[in-house]
Amino acid sequence: VSDITYLTHPPRLPLPIQEELHTPGSPILAPEEGPAGVGELGDISDSLTRKSSGLSAGTVEEEESEELRGGDKVYVTGSIFQWNRKQRLHPVEGKPGCFAATIHVLPGTHHVRFLVDGVMQTTPDLPTTVDFGNNLVNYIEVSPDDAQQQKQAAASQKADPAEVENRASRSASQSTEQPKVPKHRPILPPEAYRCEIPEYLQDFDQAEDSPAYQNAVAAIEKLVTPPSLPGFLGKPILNAAVLMKDDNSVLNMPNHTVLNHLATSSIKNGILAVSATTRYRNKYVTTIIYKPTGAED
CATH class of the missing domain: 2.20.25.290 (N-terminal domain of TfIIb)
Structure with missing residues (x-):
């Protein structure tokens, strides 16, 4: 189904506005001998602002539907309710023959028809078109901009005048404040290379029973393990444990090659x-x- 909700002013010719799962001719339109087929529609007139189950939980807008042709019982149905429900219109005080109801609808173009005293018909007060089943229907347009304007208007009406004044004063004070200067962290210089031998390495040459030697051994054990070396570099003669610590002239037998x-x-x-x-x-x-x-x- 192609989405053509971008159309702002549909023509009055047959217009593929929305493919209907239930055409109004079959489940709603009554036969000529009597309105027996109308009983399949459910009445949801218990709440005028109740959302229909056919609508999603997206942005909705309250649409005022009116019927000015009189009648005792007037209902409205259409693609808003997926053609399987109807909404009752109530008489408007001070306007004889005028019926109205508030319905939540999604933005877009919707087909509607009116059920007046058991007879399905259209109203000349709304534009008409022909749906996919060659049925004459009325259509209404709901723009997403209208829904946003209604929300903003409702929010402004509910807002306290004192709160509005406080917001205006806060915004004015914020505009007069000086902009915050971003903080810059100083970049630390790279560590410099030194020729000084660390103290724990000097203490490692002390006597094994001295406290300095024990502290050096504890410090070396806490160091990070160095990465492993290849075999020909990991076991050279100079890295091997010497037989006599204090005599550098006594070296181990090197590995033969x-x-x-x-x-x-x-x-x-x-x-x-x-x-x-x-x-x-x-x-x-x-x-x-x-x-x-x-x-x-």
């Missing part, structure tokens, strides 16, 4: 030499492979 070297020689006399050397501590093992190269290779 096996190195492989691969080399090739330039082709001489049609022969290519490839060598592989494996070194383990002080021993070297070199393997040389010779391969003749010919024109077919």
Whole structure:
């Protein structure tokens, strides 16, 4: 279904304003011999401002519906109630033959018809159009701007004059106040590099039974764990625990390493030499492979 609520002034020709789930011809319009089919409509005249179940909880506007053609019992129905309910119109005091009711409707264009003494009909006081079922109906337009204006008018009427004056005085005083100056936090300079050794590291070289050494150990335990290093950097000889703390000349035996070297020689006399050397501590093992190269290779 295409939404055409943006139309502000629909023409009087057949206009696809809203696709109706229940056309007014079937459930409402009575047969020629009597108004027996009208009994299917429910009467919700117990509250003039009651919201119909067919309406959503969105923004609604009170629409004044009037019928000026007289009658004893006058009802209004239409797409406002999804064509399955009716709202009773009550006589207006001082206006003979005039019936009115206040109905909450959503903004948009709505089809309506009037049930006067059991006869479904339209009123010439409202514009008419033809719906999808080729039925002659009246239509009303509700603009969202009208709903906002009604809310503002109701709020201004309910507001206390003293409160309105206080609001005006507060707004005037706020306008005369000086604008607040934004606060800026000073940017801290980056930490400078120093050559001084921290005190807890100096205390770590003290005697193990001294209080300074115990405090240094407690301070080191509270430090953040450093990130892990690769294997060839995590276990060097200088980072290993020494056998004698006070004798730097006694070092641990370093880990042995096996190195492989691969080399090739330039082709001489049609022969290519490839060598592989494996070194383990002080021993070297070199393997040389010779391969003749010919024109077919």
